[in-house]
Amino acid sequence: MSKYFVKSAGHGRMVEMERFRILALLLVLVFSSAAHGAETKTELFDMAAIRDPSTLQVNILQDWHLVEGSIATRQKLVTINVGEIWEGQAYRIPVKMVVPADRKARGFHLTGGHTPGGLEKALRLDPIDQELIKGGVGLVQTVVQDPRSFGQSELERSAEQLFAKSLNAHHKILYWAWPATLMRAITAAYAEDEHFEEGKVAVTGYSKNGGSPSMAILHDTRMTAVHAGASPIWDSPLRLCDTAAWKLHKENGGSQRGFSGGHFGPNFNQPALDAGHTWEELQKFTRDISDGVFISRNLPALRARGVDMLFHPGTHDMVAYDLAWGGAHHPDIPVYLGANTGHGKKGHPMTEAMSRTRPHFF
Numbered sequence: 001m002s003k004y005f006v007k008s009a010g011h012g013r014m015v016e017m018e019r020f021r022i023l024a025l026l027l028v029l030v031f032s033s034a035a036h037g038a039e040t041k042t043e044l045f046d047m048a049a050i051r052d053p054s055t056l057q058v059n060i061l062q063d064w065h066l067v068e069g070s071i072a073t074r075q076k077l078v079t080i081n082v083g084e085i086w087e088g089q090a091y092r093i094p095v096k097m098v099v100p101a102d103r104k105a106r107g108f109h110l111t112g113g114h115t116p117g118g119l120e121k122a123l124r125l126d127p128i129d130q131e132l133i134k135g136g137v138g139l140v141q142t143v144v145q146d147p148r149s150f151g152q153s154e155l156e157r158s159a160e161q162l163f164a165k166s167l168n169a170h171h172k173i174l175y176w177a178w179p180a181t182l183m184r185a186i187t188a189a190y191a192e193d194e195h196f197e198e199g200k201v202a203v204t205g206y207s208k209n210g211g212s213p214s215m216a217i218l219h220d221t222r223m224t225a226v227h228a229g230a231s232p233i234w235d236s237p238l239r240l241c242d243t244a245a246w247k248l249h250k251e252n253g254g255s256q257r258g259f260s261g262g263h264f265g266p267n268f269n270q271p272a273l274d275a276g277h278t279w280e281e282l283q284k285f286t287r288d289i290s291d292g293v294f295i296s297r298n299l300p301a302l303r304a305r306g307v308d309m310l311f312h313p314g315t316h317d318m319v320a321y322d323l324a325w326g327g328a329h330h331p332d333i334p335v336y337l338g339a340n341t342g343h344g345k346k347g348h349p350m351t352e353a354m355s356r357t358r359p360h361f362f
Contacts, residue, residue, distance in 0.1 A: 042169055042289040044176065045219050049083065050183045053191035057081040061094070064195065067122045071130050072101035074195065077119055082177060082184045085159055085170070091177050094119050095185045098129075098139040099195045105138025107199025108189060109362075110223075112144030112182055113209040119143070128359055138196055142185045144178045144205070144212050164271040167285045174265045175289070178208060179216035186222050200224040202308075204358060207231060207319065207343065210311075211264060218298050221305060227361045229312035229354045230319055230343055232264050233333060234326035235294040239263050241283045259318045264293050296330050310361050311335045312354050317342025 049055065062077040075098045082091040096119045099105040109132055119141060123129070129139055147156040162171045169175040182203060189196050202225035203213035210228030217223040237245035238261050246261065254260055261267050263286050272282060291297050295309070302309065313320035315337050320326075326333070338351025347353070 042285075042292060044169055044289070044292045045180060045183070047219060050180060050220070051187055053187050055081060055083075056184065056188055056191065057092075058188065058191075059092075061120070066101060069124065071125055071133050073098050073123070073125070073133060074101055075099075075123060076192070076195075078188065080184055080188050082180050085155075085173070085177055086162060089155070089158075091155075091181075093143050093181050093184075095188050096123065096139075096141040097189055097192060097195065098123055098133070098141075100133050100136060100138075103136060104195055104197050105199075106136050106197050107201055107224075108138035108140045108196065110140045110142075110182060110185060110201055110203045110213075111205055111209065112142050112178070112185075112212060113205050114141045114143055115145065116143060116150050128362065131359070132362070137199070138189070140185050140189045142181055144181055144209050146208075147173065160268075160271070164268065164275040167272060167277060167281065169285075169289055172268075174208070174211075175215075175293075178212040179219070182213055182216045183220045183222075186220065190222075198222075202227065202362065204228070204354075204361075206312075206354060208265070211319070214295050214311075215264070215293055217302070217307060218292060218295070224306070225308040225361070227310050227354070227358055230314045230317045230341075231311075232320060232322075233294065233311055233313060233335075234296045234322055234330055235290050236322035236325040236329075238322060238325075240286045240290065241269070241279065243279070260321060262319075263289075265319065295333065296326070299330075299333070308361070309334055310357065312338070312341070312357070314338075314342025314345065316340055316345050319343060 057080065059079045061079060062075070064074050064076045067073050067075050075096065077094060077096045079092050079094045082093055085091050094116050123139070125133060132139065143150065147153065156173065159171055159173050186201060190198060201223045203217065203223055204227040205213060206229040210231030213223070213226045214228045214231055214233065217226045232239070238249055249261060257267060259266055261269065269282055311333065313323055313326070313335055315323065320342070336352065336357055339348035341347040341351060
């Protein structure tokens with residue numbers, strides 16, 4: 001009897017062990033499946049690398065120096081290594097830093113709508129800059145522009161061709177290089193710890209300089225505010241290559257070129273199709289990347305961080321073309337709508353320009 005009991009107990013333990021193995025296997029499969037699902041979401045930035053000052057490879061063009069004026073400042077101009085667009089192809093950009101003459105700056109206003117030549121000149125403060133500097137807030141300026149505008153046409157052309165073939169967002173300047181430029185500029189400024197201390201970082205701009213910070217702020221928690229104009233905000237069906245939306249778009253004479261129907265800027269659908277991709281692959285690309293691109297998909301996280309936002313999409317803009325859809329589906333995103341505004345539009349004479357709403361935003 002005792003022998004039988006021991007045998008039965010051993011058998012019971014074997015059954016329990018087998019059940020445990022099956023349960024463990026199921027858990028592995030579940031978590032593997034979840035991990036596989038997570039892998040389909042495009043990871044756009046290596047934030048540890050973005051925040052690493054040791055890889056900036058700073059080249060000093062103008063060291064810290066006093067600039068006299070109604071409000072004196074100290075200014076410095078450098079170039080930094082943003083990273084590689086593809087293996088072996090570095091992307092370097094100038095960054096100008098401006099702080100009060102008599103103290104450290106706490107946080108700063110970051111902008112990208114500048115040119116390399118313009119940054120070489122001493123910055124003369126506009127009224128907004130004056131108020132910020134008087135309040136102890138610094139200024140950081142960099143270049144978020146088409147590379148062809150500063151003599152890098154071949155780089156721009158090669159990146160576009162490579163992206164059309166790869167559908168790798170890292171190869172597209174709009175998705176990677178421009179937002180990364182803003183984030184690396186933050187790293188460069190905070191590396192100047194004798195001149196900056198951490199504080200709020202507000203990023204403002206128009207068009208590509210509205211879209212780039214709107215995207216970067218989703219990834220970089222050092223950014224605390226965005227004020228953007230004439231740039232994408234919403235993940236509307238047309239941007240996501242929705243078949244029904246595109247059918248309706250074409251039936252109503254909608255353009256398939258330029259910005260119309262573009263995911264987050266100029267429409268790259270046809271170049272990608274010409275390079276051998278399918279419409280389904282375009283849908284997958286836009287689906288996988290959009291969580292890291294659109295403000296509309298990240299509102300709870302942004303609000304939990306206390307991020308301040310104000311957008312000027314324009315009522316007749318070619319880039320923020322999905323205004324009606326965005327207003328219907330995301331009425332809680334703060335926007336200012338001036339009549340007849342957008343790229344190339346004069347706007348109604350009674351509307352407030354971005355330059356007028358920015359001081360109130362600050």
